[in-house]
Each structure stands twice: as C-alpha cells, then as structure tokens.
C-alpha cells in the first residue's frame with residue numbers, strides 16, 4: 001500500500017475523488033496527510049471528514065519561496081510518502097522542491113497540455129476558438145505545467161459554452177482521470193524512469209474515450 005500526501009489550496013474536489021477511490025478499493029494506497037497553504041479551505045474539511053491528518057503551512061508566513069518550500073518538505077517527509085499529489089495547489093514550486101520529489105509527484109492541470117500552461121485556461125481555449133479542451137495529469141518537473149503526461153481527457157467545446165460551463169465539465173473529467181493515474185502509480189504501473197519518459201506497464205487502458213499520452 002502506497003502512502004500519499006495531497007497538496008491543496010482550495011475546494012479539494014479532486015482530493016475527494018481520490019479519497020473516494022481509496023474507499024472503494026480502486027486505489028491501493030492511503031492518504032497520510034493533506035497539506036494546504038491556506039487556512040479554512042473546504043478541502044481541509046473533506047480531509048477531516050475522512051479522518052486524514054491536516055497540515056496548514058501558510059506561504060504568507062515565509063519571506064521567500066525557498067523557506068516556504070523547505071518547511072513543506074520537512075513536514076511532508078515526516079510522513080515518508082511514496083507519492084505527492086498536487087490537487088489544485090496554486091503555488092509555484094522551487095526547483096529544489098520539484099527535484100526532491102522527481103518521479104513521485106503528480107499535478108492536474110485544466111487544459112490539454114502542452115496547450116495553455118498557467119492560469120485562465122478555459123477562457124483562453126474559448127478565445128482561441130478551439131474545438132476541444134480538457135485536462136491533464138502529468139509528472140511534475142522543473143518546467144511549470146511541463147513534465148511528461150500521464151493521462152489526458154479531452155472534451156468537446158460546444159457553441160453554448162462559457163468558461164464556467166467548461167470548468168464544470170472539466171472538473172467531472174478530472175475526477176475520473178486523477179484517481180486513475182494514482183491507481184496506476186500505486187500499482188507500480190506508471191513510472192517516470194531517469195530518461196524522463198513515462199512508461200505504462202501492463203495492458204491496462206484508460207476508460208473508453210480517454211486518450212493516453214506518452215511523451
């Protein structure tokens with residue numbers, strides 16, 4: 001059973017999807033702790049309800065990113081996690097932090113990466129007139145929203161869509177692909193070898209309609 005630490009900054013609906021997938025037996029793992037850089041966010045309540053230890057480390061209590069990240073690392077490593085899951089964690093991480101968890105840290109991003117790194121992805125996809133949008137789980141590397149892709153879920157953009165409606169549908173997709181990537185990792189089926197290429201071991205395929213991407 002793998003030990004997971006989840007980092008959040010907000011509502012934690014992706015955290016909830018992973019909690020549920022552990023409860024249902026889909027994921028062979030346990031969440032050792034949930035860390036938030038913001039007090040009072042709903043994701044912390046979700047952790048509490050699930051009986052998961054909560055850690056709050058506010059970035060505002062630190063002078064710079066280096067000391068904030070060092071404090072997080074110390075607190076995370078006390079739990080000896082096999083996997084770090086960024087689930088709506090909205091702080092940019094230092095190269096030291098990223099290197100420390102190389103090959104064992106996932107992020108989820110609301111776009112079809114490498115398109116639309118950064119913020120306001122739904123608005124940008126609409127303004128570009130894209131026919132499709134989506135979400136991506138990827139291994140975290142030093143490049144912001146870069147890193148080898150683990151799984152992507154595309155959705156069609158409808159003529160009636162606005163940023164809010166896209167966000168809602170993307171969220172639903174996220175809640176399916178994030179538990180799936182975590183499931184694979186916990187089963188030792190998804191690894192980032194030193195060469196930087198994602199490998200999916202075995203004959204498992206994403207659910208119908210999902211696109212599995214190897215970089």
Ligand code: GAR
Nearest residue numbers: 010011012013014087088108109110
């Ligand atoms: C998710 O949509 C995730 O893709 C996005 O934040 C949301 C968190 O929702 N992440 C980013 O934008 C990262 N740059 P949640 O707190 O309900 O899981």
